[in-house]
């Protein structure tokens with residue numbers, strides 16, 4: 419899997435607030451970054467820039483390989499059974515039904531395949547959003563608070579999925595307030611600016 423994500427002196431201005439500036443890092447295949455900082459420091463904004471969803475206010479971003487971003491609004495159709503909701507994205511992402519099945523197994527939600535997403539608990543919804551990223555086969559995973567609402571077994575599954583993705587040459591960027599196993603990750607600590 420060819421993957422690279424590099425920020426070169428990137429700045430992020432939202433409204434009239436400068437969230438960060440001069441931010442540089444480079445992740446190669448198998449690399450990971452752990453993004454920390456208080457609420458509002460700009461973690462989600464940084465991931466949006468990394469995904470190409472928000473332009474950097476200054477600096478340059480190099481992204482090689484597709485990116486998958488899970489934010490708070492993981493857009494799985496709530497009316498559809500999980501397998502169908504994931505299948506919709508799989509088609510767009512160029513993934514196969516086998517990829518979807520493997521992702522359901524990875525997050526241990528294969529038993530929910532025929533259950534409409536609107537009936538899911540918070541943690542099940544989160545696991546489904548992670549399964550969507552896994553199934554999509556993007557090289558760069560941008561995970562915003564992926565551990566939120568997950569039970570201990572699901573946190574372990576997430577850690578295994580991230581490790582397997584990196585072992586296959588993928589890149590993982592995680593924003594989190596909770597400890598998550600991400601060995602050898604670059605730490606990017608964003609602070610609050612006046």
Ligand SMILES: Nc1ncnc2c1ncn2[C@@H]1O[C@H](COP(=O)(O)OP(=O)(O)OP(=O)(O)O)[C@@H](O)[C@H]1O
Pocket residue numbers: 432433437455456457458459460461462463464
């Ligand atoms: N569209 C927007 N226009 C202007 N300001 C915005 C916009 N979206 C977010 N912001 C502001 O940018 C700041 C950073 O938000 P962001 O979501 O990146 O923070 P975060 O570090 O991910 O926070 P949290 O830990 O709460 O998830 C916040 O002050 C937020 O209000």
